[in-house]
Amino acid sequence: MKKIYIIEDNTEMLELLSIMLKDINCKLVTFNSAKTALDKLNHEKPDLILCDLLMPEYDGFRFLKEIKQDPNKKDIKVIILSVVADKKIIDDLMQLGADYFLSKPFRVAELLSLIKNSIGVNVNGKVS
Amino acid sequence: MNTPGSYSLNYKLKHKNGKFIYIEDNGIVLTDLRGKPVRILGSMRDVTLKKLAEDELRKLSHAVEQSQVSVVITNKEGLIEYVNPKFCEVTGYTYEETIGQNPRILKSGEWKSETYTGMWSDLSSGKSWTGIFHNKKKNGELFWESAHISPIKDFSGEITHYIAVKEDITEKVKNEEQLIRYREHLEEMVEERTAQLNTQNEFLRSLIDTIPNPIFVKDIQGYYTDVNPAFERYFGKKKEDLIGKKLDFVLEKEEMEIALETDAQLMKKRGIINYETYFTSGEGKKMAVLVYKASFGARDDKPEGIVGIFFDISMRKELEEKTIQALNKEKELNEMKTNFIAMASHEFRTPLTTILASADLVEMYYNKWSAEKIINHVKKIQDSVSYMTSLLDDVLTLSRADRGKIKFSPSISNLRELCSHLMNEIQYQTLPGHDLILDYKLKDEIFNIDSKLITQILNNLLSNAVKFSPEGGKILLEVTQKDDIIQFIVMDEGLGIDNNDLKNIFEPFYRGNNVTAIHGTGLGLNIVKNAVELHGGEISIDSKLYKGTKVTFTIKPL
Numbered sequence: 001m002k003k004i005y006i007i008e009d010n011t012e013m014l015e016l017l018s019i020m021l022k023d024i025n026c027k028l029v030t031f032n033s034a035k036t037a038l039d040k041l042n043h044e045k046p047d048l049i050l051c052d053l054l055m056p057e058y059d060g061f062r063f064l065k066e067i068k069q070d071p072n073k074k075d076i077k078v079i080i081l082s083v084v085a086d087k088k089i090i091d092d093l094m095q096l097g098a099d100y101f102l103s104k105p106f107r108v109a110e111l112l113s114l115i116k117n118s119i120g121v122n123v124n125g126k127v128s
Numbered sequence: 129m130n131t132p133g134s135y136s137l138n139y140k141l142k143h144k145n146g147k148f149i150y151i152e153d154n155g156i157v158l159t160d161l162r163g164k165p166v167r168i169l170g171s172m173r174d175v176t177l178k179k180l181a182e183d184e185l186r187k188l189s190h191a192v193e194q195s196q197v198s199v200v201i202t203n204k205e206g207l208i209e210y211v212n213p214k215f216c217e218v219t220g221y222t223y224e225e226t227i228g229q230n231p232r233i234l235k236s237g238e239w240k241s242e243t244y245t246g247m248w249s250d251l252s253s254g255k256s257w258t259g260i261f262h263n264k265k266k267n268g269e270l271f272w273e274s275a276h277i278s279p280i281k282d283f284s285g286e287i288t289h290y291i292a293v294k295e296d297i298t299e300k301v302k303n304e305e306q307l308i309r310y311r312e313h314l315e316e317m318v319e320e321r322t323a324q325l326n327t328q329n330e331f332l333r334s335l336i337d338t339i340p341n342p343i344f345v346k347d348i349q350g351y352y353t354d355v356n357p358a359f360e361r362y363f364g365k366k367k368e369d370l371i372g373k374k375l376d377f378v379l380e381k382e383e384m385e386i387a388l389e390t391d392a393q394l395m396k397k398r399g400i401i402n403y404e405t406y407f408t409s410g411e412g413k414k415m416a417v418l419v420y421k422a423s424f425g426a427r428d429d430k431p432e433g434i435v436g437i438f439f440d441i442s443m444r445k446e447l448e449e450k451t452i453q454a455l456n457k458e459k460e461l462n463e464m465k466t467n468f469i470a471m472a473s474h475e476f477r478t479p480l481t482t483i484l485a486s487a488d489l490v491e492m493y494y495n496k497w498s499a500e501k502i503i504n505h506v507k508k509i510q511d512s513v514s515y516m517t518s519l520l521d522d523v524l525t526l527s528r529a530d531r532g533k534i535k536f537s538p539s540i541s542n543l544r545e546l547c548s549h550l551m552n553e554i555q556y557q558t559l560p561g562h563d564l565i566l567d568y569k570l571k572d573e574i575f576n577i578d579s580k581l582i583t584q585i586l587n588n589l590l591s592n593a594v595k596f597s598p599e600g601g602k603i604l605l606e607v608t609q610k611d612d613i614i615q616f617i618v619m620d621e622g623l624g625i626d627n628n629d630l631k632n633i634f635e636p637f638y639r640g641n642n643v644t645a646i647h648g649t650g651l652g653l654n655i656v657k658n659a660v661e662l663h664g665g666e667i668s669i670d671s672k673l674y675k676g677t678k679v680t681f682t683i684k685p686l
Contacts, residue, residue: 009645010478012482012508013478013481013482013485016482016485016486016489016508017485019489020485020488020489054474054644054645055645056645056646059645083473083474083477083478083481084473084474085473085477103477104477104478104480104481105477105480105481105482105483105484105485106481106484107484107488108485108488108489108492109488
């Protein structure tokens, strides 16, 4: 079973994301800070990471850099989710190695099809 | 002796005393009846004196003949008896032509008859006369001569002759005439130049006097030597009082520095200086002026004084300041717009994300989920909408405050109740997370205050304290009074505000660097500041990064 990390400091959003992904055939691990996720990454390797960008202390940029510069971790797919809509910032994220960027607000179906494209899992839920 | 007759001889003999004497020797030869000379009868006379007088006369005559001045001798009747060769040379008449003539033959008619009358009256009374004639030569040419005429008297004092000694002074007179003409020409030129200068002076004077800008002239020591009416009007002082005074007579102390400095420069070396400064007018109005000053003088390296003019540029300055203000305002607005867009994209997208996610999920699972689960998502949508509404309210409050639409409207209110009610409400919203303490130190509770404004202020400050503090953090609201001013302190143990952010923290949409990941509009403190000022108070913030923040504000109850 494929493993997906979800990193999001907003508890409500974290909960919503879990609900959105609960029907896909994957193991979900949620973190409310990038730092704790990074600690966990030293022991296991997920297939995909969904990560918020703006978080206190340790933000999405720093996290992405850390992953993509580590040869052991750089093949992990990363989808950045953010309210940021600045093209320059999105370009920077892609430069850093982000696989996808999803701008908030987004349709649930959009997120599900991105996950399917990136790690090829079957999405059981109805996607309209 | 052999021939009869007489003789006469002159000869020189040596006298016994060694000197020569002249002898005139006359004699006759006496004959007998037959005519035979028998003896000589004669006499010898010492004629040395006569001989010497004759010699003298010959010398004098020679002198007269050779003289370079004309000599004319007339008889008592004025008829010419003698003229010397110089006379003939000057007048062109021969000796023969003049003898027996009256000297009137020389009259040119250019001379006034009084001259002659005066001359004759002097001469006939035995005095000599000196004067000038303008006479005519034989060829008609006019000439000038100076004459000295004196009568010659015989032993009895009777006038027998007149002698005139005359000198041709035509050249002299000509030179003199030329000199006179030259002098007259010079005088004319001077007169003309003076008239020109007068016109020029008048022109300059009327220019200086009618020019609406103050003009001044001062000497090398800095004393005013001239000012125009505009200068008098500007400083409200009379010209006669200004002349001989220095700068300190018209300028304020702080206005003198640049004036003195530039004066010193100009007095050292000829030049022009202009600068902007302030001159307080006679009416006490401090006005921006543009001063042009120049040193003047006959020599480049030696200024003799300073002349200056100045222009009132207060209108221009005002306009410049207004333009700068307008530009700043525009810049502020632009910054605000940028900040607003950044805020809006963050703060509106987050609740929108929740709304869209919940709506999508309800659509996907409405036939699988329990009613409770569905209601839960509907509630999320409603909460997000109300959060967005409050965001919009803040923006509207700001725009209303900006347009001066928010009014101070005080009413009799219970301040203690207002505070404790607010504390309870905040405590309820934060659940058990924070420790909220109210320290109400006033003995009175009822004040004439705008409870709406105070609620707005405290609500924002306390919400901030909660939002930016860790769970379990202590939050204190202290209310004290000093004279007629009420002071509030809201203190937390939260994130604090960076020093760099403090100066901008009251700007709309401005947010501290350490809170970008925490939701907020950046409007709260701006709204608070407006409200405090509407209530006649002041606000200040004291903060230490990651230690806590203390906000102090005052209000004036009516």
